[in-house]
Ligand SMILES: Nc1nc2c(ncn2[C@@H]2O[C@H](COP(=O)(O)OP(=O)(O)OP(=O)(O)O)[C@@H](O)[C@H]2O)c(=O)[nH]1
């Protein structure tokens with residue numbers, strides 16, 4: 001219980017300020033008094049103060065006649081009370097008992113055939129009962145931190161349930177329009193009775209909220225705890241964290257899964273106006289959206305925060321992995337096997353990149369063989385000057401990268417001298433970058449140069465390449481005696 005108070009205090013900025021609104025003859029004054037007796041009275045130590053406090057509690061009355069004709073603040077001045085025995089939780093607690101909306105068949109709204117005029121703290125002159133209820137309800141809602149809308153099943157005063165319906169709806173609308181957190185208290189002399197059950201169903205169906213059922217005349221600490229818990233849950237949700245698998249961040253923005261997650265989240269945006277509405281929310285995940293389920297966790301009523309845990313289909317993740325790797329990856333095991341393969345290839349790939357860079361920079365580079373590429377011939381017996389030994393020959397492929405500048409030229413014949421000069425001027429006019437796209441007889445300069453290079457390189461046919469390899473082999477293996485002459 002102290003935790004609920006602590007959380008309430010945080011949400012209500014250090015003051016527990018409750019407004020009582022609703023139709024007349026529902027037990028608002030009874031409930032205000034009962035709550036004040038439980039929450040404030042035990043902590044007033046001065047006997048004089050205590051007596052004055054009791055005297056000032058709102059009056060309730062039997063029958064059909066309206067009792068409260070002006071709003072009442074309990075206590076009159078905000079006083080600080082201890083909310084727990086060890087006095088660690090101090091708070092200002094206050095209730096405002098308001099003039100209710102006139103229920104059908106209630107008496108006291110008229111006096112001598114005219115509407116009864118009542119006083120409110122918000123205007124100097126007396127106003128009609130209806131105006132007092134209207135202005136008063138809105139003012140009470142505005143001033144309080146949380147609103148308790150008190151209604152009944154028709155078992156507490158001499159009015160049937162039917163008599164309250166219209167005024168109850170007005171009160172609910174006033175609370176809704178204010179945007180203030182509110183809860184409906186269903187006051188009944190028989191909390192377990194059929195009338196209470198029926199009224200509870202009506203409230204749930206009609207207003208979409210679950211009321212707290214209690215007997216204000218016999219209020220218990222357990223009732224207060226239920227009211228406080230519900231009150232806390234009716235505060236707005238301030239921050240919702242969406243937790244989903246990290247891989248969603250790896251997906252490109254336009255990926256269908258990211259899009260469907262975003263679209264679904266946008267549909268939820270206005271769905272929760274209170275902590276309770278979030279906790280009770282039934283997530284209906286669209287079919288084929290890639291979202292498996294959603295559920296709420298980490299609800300922090302004190303700070304108004306919660307997390308929506310979103311479970312996504314792993315298939316989308318694997319589909320994306322397959323897309324970027326070009327391999328079929330459908331399970332964790334597949335992905336691990338793929339990684340192993342990549343890591344094994346990485347060594348060779350790195351040395352190839354290093355050799356390529358060296359060839360680019362220095363004009364020549366050699367990729368040394370991996371150990372598994374080296375072949376060892378059978379050991380052979382050798383003799384020299386009467387002594388014997390063993391000869392073993394090893395063979396390994398080494399890859400040689402040679403940077404060879406290729407020259408090519410484009411020399412289109414255009415016709416007359418003027419036409420050739422015009423073409424020179426046209427090419428010169430193009431900027432340096434744009435020159436590649438300059439069109440000469442249907443082909444760009446870039447395409448013509450690429451064609452020229454391709455033609456040149458293709459002149460070294462398979463024979464020429466084989467000879468070059470042979471020559472290189474000789475250079476590499478037999479250069480000990482000096483010059484090697486290559487004839488092409
Ligand atoms: N048995 C029972 N009677 C109740 C309960 N709450 C209120 N009553 C009775 O219902 C009658 C009206 O209660 P009030 O507290 O005066 O109601 P109210 O909403 O303040 O009425 P107005 O000030 O006239 O608008 C009184 O006779 C109360 O004793 C309850 O929970 N159980």
Ligand SMILES: [Mg+2]
Nearest residue numbers: 028029067068
């Ligand atoms: Mg009253």
